[in-house]
Amino acid sequence: MRDGEITDAAWAVIEPLLPPAGRARGRWRDHRQVMEGIVFKFRTGMPWRDLPERFGPWQTVHGRFARWAADGTFDRILAAAQGRAEVDWLVALDSTIVRAHQHTGGQRGLEERGLGRSRGGLTSKIHLACDGRGRPLSFTVTAGTRNDCTQAETVIDKIRVTQPGPGRPRVRPERVVADKGYSARTFRAYLRRRGIKATIPERVDQLAGRRRRRERPCGFDRAVYRRRNVVERCFNRLKQWRGIATRYEKQPGRYLAAITLASTLIWLET
Numbered sequence: 451m452r453d454g455e456i457t458d459a460a461w462a463v464i465e466p467l468l469p470p471a472g473r474a475r476g477r478w479r480d481h482r483q484v485m486e487g488i489v490f491k492f493r494t495g496m497p498w499r500d501l502p503e504r505f506g507p508w509q510t511v512h513g514r515f516a517r518w519a520a521d522g523t524f525d526r527i528l529a530a531a532q533g534r535a536e537v538d539w540l541v542a543l544d545s546t547i548v549r550a551h552q553h554t555g556g557q558r559g560l561e562e563r564g565l566g567r568s569r570g571g572l573t574s575k576i577h578l579a580c581d582g583r584g585r586p587l588s589f590t591v592t593a594g595t596r597n598d599c600t601q602a603e604t605v606i607d608k609i610r611v612t613q614p615g616p617g618r619p620r621v622r623p624e625r626v627v628a629d630k631g632y633s634a635r636t637f638r639a640y641l642r643r644r645g646i647k648a649t650i651p652e653r654v655d656q657l658a659g660r661r662r663r664r665e666r667p668c669g670f671d672r673a674v675y676r677r678r679n680v681v682e683r684c685f686n687r688l689k690q691w692r693g694i695a696t697r698y699e700k701q702p703g704r705y706l707a708a709i710t711l712a713s714t715l716i717w718l719e720t
Contacts, residue, residue, distance in 0.1 A: 454490025454505070456482065460718040463534065467527050468518075479506045479514075487511035489715070492708045495692030519707035528710050531717035533612040538582030540674070541623035542681035543605060543632060545577045545598045546689070550697040564702040566593030574697050576685075576709065577601040579609060579626075584680040584687070585720065586713035587611070591702055598631040603640050625649060627678045638668070649674045688712055 487505030501508045550572035573594025579587045588608035612619045625647040641648045689695040691712045699705040
């Protein structure tokens with residue numbers, strides 16, 4: 451399958467959720483042709499202007515992507531893909547840094563656009579929660595300098611899977627698995643309030659403090675913790691899309707839309 455092609459099974463889920471075709475002076479570009487152009491652009495990381503002619507005018511592909519990113523179309527498609535699958539509710543949580551292209555920057559407003567400046571240049575950070583099979587459930591994008599734990603509650607709060615049949619969407623994992631970067635009292639208390647089990651190793655300084663206070667360490671299941679690598683595999687699949695491994699989109703909403711589209715195809719193609 452060539453870069454940009456969408457399988458018939460995946461398209462059957464995507465097509466009903468796209469806005470109805472509009473009218474144009476010339477020939478209206480088919481939604482599938484345009485969507486495959488969007489997928490091709492982010493899989494390869496090429497500039498919009500260099501899209502192959504088989505996808506139609508690049509202005510059409512870019513314009514429709516911008517419109518669907520703004521009106522929540524990609525979010526609805528991801529929700530539909532998650533809702534039709536069987537979710538493994540052991541949730542792994544982590545983040546990854548991506549290099550941002552120099553054209554995404556500017557003199558002001560870096561933090562608001564999810565960009566941070568360090569000695570390595572401009573970076574963004576993807577904070578992500580995936581299910582036990584390595585499929586993305588929710589994510590946020592911040593500056594690359596932002597601490598992991600600051601987004602932990604936000605990412606868990608964004609989990610919302612609509613299940614078949616009547617009833618509310620499921621929003622609560624059975625267990626959260628994360629590394630030592632998430633071993634904060636506030637986050638552990640948040641998980642306890644929501645009735646979510648935690649498998650998070652404590653840092654050395656935290657263990658030393660507990661010994662001084664003669665407190666027992668937090669429960670930790672090493673066998674369960676070995677499953678944390680599913681989130682690393684999830685990031686590996688996302689970063690096979692060159693337009694995600696390197697951030698070229700200046701607007702954070704459009705970069706999030708690209709991650710959402712890649713996440714949708716992970717759900718539909720596994």
